[in-house]
Amino acid sequence: MSEAAPTLHPAAPAKWERFTFGQRMLRYVLWIFCVWAIVQSVRYIEVIPEFLYDAPEQMGDMLGRMWPIDWAYFQPDVLQGLTETLHMATLGTVLSLFLALPLGVMVAPNVTKSRTLNFIARVLLVASRSVNSLVWAMLFVAIFGPGPLAGMFAIALRSVGFVGKLIGEALEQTPKGSIEALQATGAGKFAQLWYGYWPQIKPAFWSVALLRWDINVRESGVLGLVGAGGIGVVLNTCIDLFQWDRVALVLFTVLVVVAVAEIIVLQIRKRVL
Secondary structure, three states: OOOOOOOOOOOOOOOOOOHHHHHHHHHHHHHHHHHHHHHHHHHHHOOOHHHHEEEHHHHHHHHHHOOOOOOHHHHHHHHHHHHHHHHHHHHHHHHHHHHHHHHHHHHHHOOOHEEEHHHHHHHHHHHHHHHHHHHHHHHHHHHHOOOHHHHHHHHHHHHHHHHHHHHHHHHOOOOOOHHHHHHHOOHHHHHHHHHHHHHHHHHHHHHHHHHHHHHHHHHHHHHHOOOOOOOHHHHHHHHHOHHHHHHHHHHHHHHHHHHHHHHHHHHHHOOOO
C-alpha cells in the first residue's frame, strides 16, 4: 500500500512595511509634539482678534500714505545714510576676514594639532554666531556711542563666526598630498600654510568673503534702528515722524542696493573665481 503524499500549504505572502512599529510610534510622538508646540505658541503670542481683523485696513491705509514717494528726500539724507551703510558693510567684512583667518586655522584639527586651541577657537566662533548683529550693535553703541563705528564692529564680530567656520571646514577638506610633500622637504609651518593650504582654499575663501559682504550689506541696513549708523537711522527717523512717503523712499533704496550688490557679487564670482 503506497503512502499518501504530504499536503503542501502555500506560504503566506510577505507583508512589506515601510516603518517598524518603533519607528511608527516615534513618528506619532513627534507629530503630537509638533501640534502641542504650535498650540502653545499660539496661546502665548497673545493674538488680539480686533487688531488682527483690522490689519488689512491698516495696511492699505499705510500703503496709501506711502504714495507718492518723496524723491526729493534722497539727497542728502538718504544718500548719506546709504553711503554709511556701504562703508560699514565693507569695513566690517574686511575686519572680520582678518579676525576669522587665524581662528579658522586654529579650529582645523589637521592644521592645529592642539585640542585646547581647537576648543578655544570653536567656542569663539560659536559665540560670534550665536549673538545677533542687532545685539552686537546695541553693545557697541553703549561702548562707542551712536554712529557707524558701532555698526562696523557689530558687523565684524557677527561675521567672524560665519567666515571662520567655513574657512576651518575648507582647511579640513584639503587633500594631504601637497602638505605631505612640503613636510618631506622640511618646510616649516608657515610655508605649509602659504604654499600648501592657501592655494587650495583660496577660491572658497574669496567666495565666502563675497557672500559675507553681500549679507552684511543687507544686515547693516537695519543696524541704525538701534543707533548704529547707516540708512537704518534715516528709516527710524521717518517712521517716528510718520513720514510714510519718505519711508517708501528708504525701503525702495534698500531694495535697489541689495539687488545691485547681488548682481555685483554674482558677476565677480563668475569672472574671477
